[in-house]
Amino acid sequence: AERWGEAGELAGIGGTVEFRTDVFDAASIEALSERLRRVLAAMTADPSRRLSSVDVLDADEHGRLDRWANRAVLTRPAPTPVSIPNLWAAQVTRAPEAPAVTCDGHSMTYRELEEESNRLAHLLAGLGAGPGECVALLLPRSAKAVVAIMAVLKTGAAYLAIDPAVPTARIEFMVADAAPIAAITITGLADRFDGRGLPVIGVDDPRIPGYPCTGLPAPCPDNVAYLIYTSGTTGVPKGVAIPHHNVTRLLSALNADLELSPGQVWSQCHSLAFDFSVWEIFGALLHGGRL
DSSP states (O other): EEETTTSSSSEOOOOOOOOOOOOOOOHHHHHHHHHHHHHHHHHHOOSSOGGOOOOOOOOOHHHHHHHTTTHHHHOOOOOOOHHHHHHHHHHHOOOTEEEEETTTTTEEHHHHHHHHHHHHHHHHTTOOOOOTTTEEEEEOOOHHHHHHHHHHHHHEEEEEOOTTTTHHHHHHEEEEHOOSSEEEEOGGGGGGGSSSOOOOOEETTTGGGSSSSSSSOOOOOEEEEEEEOOOTSSOOOOEEEEHHHHHHHHHHHHHHOOOOOHHHHHHHHOOOOSSSSHHHHHHHHHHTBBO
């Protein structure tokens, strides 16, 4: 209702709020009333203003929302995108003789993994591996599998990990859909690529030692690092392309929580065709740990 002063001058408007005390407390009603007051004040100050542009919250309320939503992190400048081989190279430089991978009682240092993957990368590049292409990996979990993954990434191509346990029909579908330029596997699995029309490279291919151990130019952070296929339970399986910077950014965020550091030991117990294997492998190798 309108209010008037003793001399008859307009003294604003006033009213009484009634509310159910079993639903609302007094503090909530006071906050809602104050928001209504702000809306009315903004409307009378500028009748042409859009109602949706009126800020109904006060500074304290904005502060609470900022804390709840972690605004300080959301507004922080994003880190410069970087590729997996770039971060890997930095670790090799920092501790070349540190153990990188241990499998079946044998270990490889960061330098050894760097040199062996570089040789395989040169072989793959000669077959056409590069940005925009992919290389299929049909491998069990092993040190050689890690070498193969690193080699593919160094060419700029994406790796397509195929679990050896999947049916032949699944392999046929993935190869036809992703169209890899080559496949890397072991002797006992090579025949699963028969009739596919693509070069098949063994992890112990005798040509590999003849290639240089020097590195290739690092790929762009926007290049696709790996392809991973959905299960297909709701339809045709779909290949999902994950770029390098998604992996490195994820691990950067993971580092803030887990404090990844040299000397840590990570198990690699998931299938290479399962996304979590990426966390296991690069959570260790991009932070100086041992896989």
